Amino acid sequence: MHPAAETIVIRQHLIDPEICIRCNTCEATCPVNAITHDDRNYVVNADVCNACMACISPCPTGSIDNWRTMPKARAYGLEEQLGWDVLPPELTPEQLEADGVPVALEAAPQPVLAAVPDETAGETPFNAASYGATLPPWSAAHAYANLYGPKNPTTATVVGNFNCTEAGFDNETHHIVLDLGAMPFPVLEGQSIGIVPPGADASGRPHHARQYSIASPRNGERAGYNNVSLTVKRVTEDHQGRPVRGVASNFLCGLKVGDTVQVIGPFGQSFLMPNHPRSNIVMICTGTGSAPMRAMTEWRRRLRKTGKFEGGKLMLFFGARTQQELPYFGPLQSLPKDFIDINLAFSRVPGAPKRYVQDLMHERAADLVPLLKDPNTCFYVCGLKSMEEGVVLALHDVAAHAGLDWETLGAALKREGRLHLETY
Numbered sequence: 001m002h003p004a005a006e007t008i009v010i011r012q013h014l015i016d017p018e019i020c021i022r023c024n025t026c027e028a029t030c031p032v033n034a035i036t037h038d039d040r041n042y043v044v045n046a047d048v049c050n051a052c053m054a055c056i057s058p059c060p061t062g063s064i065d066n067w068r069t070m071p072k073a074r075a076y077g078l079e080e081q082l083g084w085d086v087l088p089p090e091l092t093p094e095q096l097e098a099d100g101v102p103v104a105l106e107a108a109p110q111p112v113l114a115a116v117p118d119e120t121a122g123e124t125p126f127n128a129a130s131y132g133a134t135l136p137p138w139s140a141a142h143a144y145a146n147l148y149g150p151k152n153p154t155t156a157t158v159v160g161n162f163n164c165t166e167a168g169f170d171n172e173t174h175h176i177v178l179d180l181g182a183m184p185f186p187v188l189e190g191q192s193i194g195i196v197p198p199g200a201d202a203s204g205r206p207h208h209a210r211q212y213s214i215a216s217p218r219n220g221e222r223a224g225y226n227n228v229s230l231t232v233k234r235v236t237e238d239h240q241g242r243p244v245r246g247v248a249s250n251f252l253c254g255l256k257v258g259d260t261v262q263v264i265g266p267f268g269q270s271f272l273m274p275n276h277p278r279s280n281i282v283m284i285c286t287g288t289g290s291a292p293m294r295a296m297t298e299w300r301r302r303l304r305k306t307g308k309f310e311g312g313k314l315m316l317f318f319g320a321r322t323q324q325e326l327p328y329f330g331p332l333q334s335l336p337k338d339f340i341d342i343n344l345a346f347s348r349v350p351g352a353p354k355r356y357v358q359d360l361m362h363e364r365a366a367d368l369v370p371l372l373k374d375p376n377t378c379f380y381v382c383g384l385k386s387m388e389e390g391v392v393l394a395l396h397d398v399a400a401h402a403g404l405d406w407e408t409l410g411a412a413l414k415r416e417g418r419l420h421l422e423t424y
Contacts, residue, residue, distance in 0.1 A: 019063035043081035060267035128392035132421035140272035189295035193265035210248035213291035217299035277310035289383030321348035
């Protein structure tokens with residue numbers, strides 16, 4: 001038998017480092033943990049990836065949808081991918097043939113499926129991410145995405161920058177307003193943009209873009225102007241508490257009115273609010289995960305002032321370590337109680353027990369049940385990845401205690417674009 005007949009050919013799944021905005025959506029979505037990252041690139045392990053395609057549609061940029069025909073023995077390894085600045089080109093037919101890949105195999109290679117862990121021997125772990133929708137609600141407005149990429153960013157001018165918490169420097173969070181001038185930049189609540197910090201990293205390579213959710217409604221932070229706002233926490237320590245200076249966050253928090261920034265995007269076509277005027281919105285967030293929730297709330301508030309709001313409920317569960325670290329605490333207090341139902345959880349108040357958003361959800365179960373039953377209700381979760389499981393489990397428990405079948409309900413929430421998870 002010719003050696004080529006024994007050649008294993010794969011379509012290797014790769015991520016384009018020039019387009020990727022390092023949002024972690026792919027790694028969070030992958031059901032077999034085939035995707036990993038370092039401080040620069042997200043990469044796919046060819047020995048684990050089973051080509052299930054679960055990560056394709058949630059990716060906001062399309063950087064995840066790249067494939068290369070490869071002899072499996074020559075598949076790009078993780079270390080090699082982590083060092084890339086650009087994707088390698090497809091191997092030519094001559095290169096493939098030199099590796100023993102005949103034309104017939106090269107034309108229609110089949111993915112080599114890795115073994116998926118067998119979970120049938122025990123209880124299947126609860127997978128909160130599996131309930132997240134990748135489609136927007138049926139009544140959402142049309143979203144424009146990827147108008148400006150890393151190779152053709154647009155320029156925005158800072159027209160506002162102020163601390164929106166009562167905390168000191170170590171925990172300050174800024175509300176930053178960027179004006180796009182005459183450049184078309186249509187956005188919707190729930191979308192995000194990328195900011196390209198100036199300068200280079202320790203390796204001398206230009207900094208890659210950082211992603212930030214838009215905190216302003218579709219007609220601008222200042223209504224009728226082509227501007228957007230962001231909610232940015234100044235990063236001064238890593239997740240282990242070690243001192244670190246976040247490149248993009250410190251750059252943004254230090255901007256002055258009149259400074260300019262390079263912007264790419266907008267991104268996102270699923271984490272969108274419903275346009276149906278009688279739809280209910282339940283928002284669950286921590287810290288700067290409040291940005292899209294602020295955008296949705298402000299758009300509803302403006303609709304209410306025009307008389308175009310028909311009574312859909314707004315319910316907010318908002319968590320932070322202390323009141324002083326909660327973004328927008330003051331403005332939240334001025335919103336009418338008949339407009340939004342606000343529930344605040346603080347986990348580091350001296351002398352008080354730790355309370356998290358999922359604790360408040362359990363306490364408000366009687367009010368959440370009718371919303372879970374109502375097909376006009378959409379749920380939005382945004383914040384640190386660590387909150388995701390607790391929040392979805394809380395919805396599961398509230399449903400179960402009310403006699404609702406969570407598997408049926410959870411599947412419907414996902415299928416109908418009504419449960420959206422955006423954690424990082």
